[in-house]
Amino acid sequence: MTVTISETVSLLKEHDKFIIITHIRPDGDTIGSGSALCYALRKSSKTAYLYNNTQFEDSFPWVAAPYIAPEGFEPEYTVAVDLADESLFPEGFKGKVNLCIDHHASNTMYAENILLCPEKASCGEVVMEIVKELNGGLDPTVADLLYIAVSTDTGCFLYGNTTGDTLRAAAELCDAGASNTYLNKILFRTSSKARLTLEAMIFSSLRYYHDGRTVIAIVTKEMLKEAGATEKDCQDIAALPGRVEGAFSSAVIKEVDENNCKISLRTNGMVNANKVCAKFGGGGHKMASGCSMNKNCFEAAEILANAIAEEFE
Numbered sequence: 001m002t003v004t005i006s007e008t009v010s011l012l013k014e015h016d017k018f019i020i021i022t023h024i025r026p027d028g029d030t031i032g033s034g035s036a037l038c039y040a041l042r043k044s045s046k047t048a049y050l051y052n053n054t055q056f057e058d059s060f061p062w063v064a065a066p067y068i069a070p071e072g073f074e075p076e077y078t079v080a081v082d083l084a085d086e087s088l089f090p091e092g093f094k095g096k097v098n099l100c101i102d103h104h105a106s107n108t109m110y111a112e113n114i115l116l117c118p119e120k121a122s123c124g125e126v127v128m129e130i131v132k133e134l135n136g137g138l139d140p141t142v143a144d145l146l147y148i149a150v151s152t153d154t155g156c157f158l159y160g161n162t163t164g165d166t167l168r169a170a171a172e173l174c175d176a177g178a179s180n181t182y183l184n185k186i187l188f189r190t191s192s193k194a195r196l197t198l199e200a201m202i203f204s205s206l207r208y209y210h211d212g213r214t215v216i217a218i219v220t221k222e223m224l225k226e227a228g229a230t231e232k233d234c235q236d237i238a239a240l241p242g243r244v245e246g247a248f249s250s251a252v253i254k255e256v257d258e259n260n261c262k263i264s265l266r267t268n269g270m271v272n273a274n275k276v277c278a279k280f281g282g283g284g285h286k287m288a289s290g291c292s293m294n295k296n297c298f299e300a301a302e303i304l305a306n307a308i309a310e311e312f313e
């Protein structure tokens with residue numbers, strides 16, 4: 001059943017012993033939204049915890065830490081945040097979801113009650129409205145958690161999902177005491193040494209095709225080893241080669257093993273990324289798609305560049 005913000009707040013007031021679940025490969029939105037909701041429920045004298053998502057350690061572990069459920073906690077009411085479908089449930093989670101709070105238009109309506117706001121750039125903006133009604137306002141702690149959610153889902157307000165409403169929500173969080181300068185620095189202007197070493201290696205070995213309109217980066221296992229990079233250091237590397245001026249299409253080809261690689265293709269829309277990747281059994285969206293090839297990375301780069309050229313208008 002679809003519920004409104006007020007009905008969601010009533011459901012939260014009527015129940016207790018909450019467990020809040022976040023999606024697999026958790027991002028700042030699911031973690032910030034879940035932690036903020038947990039904090040707000042505790043502030044209104046409820047018992048609330050975050051389900052112990054085994055992947056919290058890969059993504060802002062310091063945000064979720066104060067809220068993780070102890071072993072043996074027996075919840076009575078389950079809330080999912082920023083979680084569009086059951087295949088994204090965190091590892092080990094079984095059971096039904098009483099309430100889902102989300103902003104993905106693709107939500108499969110798996111929950112008993114759903115508050116869905118697809119017009120919002122982040123789930124954090126939906127949770128913010130709930131917190132205001134539940135607690136009668138925002139305090140600096142919850143404002144920080146919600147700022148993490150809103151800012152990360154919009155790439156620090158750079159992505160196309162950012163609207164005037166998003167910026168107004170962020171402004172309200174700053175007014176409520178969110179440490180925006182500090183959070184922007186640690187979320188968007190700080191990288192591990194391994195990540196920066198890897199970026200330097202990627203930028204210094206870019207391959208240019210079609211007068212620079214196509215830019216391809218190759219990431220081998222050897223490079224990862226040399227940089228000391230783990231999976232965590234590879235987040236969003238697909239966006240790096242597209243920063244080159246004049247690039248219409250950009251790809252990162254990541255070595256899986258000697259004769260197998262994974263490809264992430266991004267375009268400015270002039271080339272249909274989905275069509276290119278479909279040629280190799282992959283797909284996605286017009287401006288961002290992926291596929292695999294049973295080739296070594298260097299062969300794959302040539303094949304991909306040719307496939308992109310076939311799609312030029």
Ligand SMILES: [Mn+2]
Nearest residue numbers: 029082123153
């Ligand atoms: Mn989100």
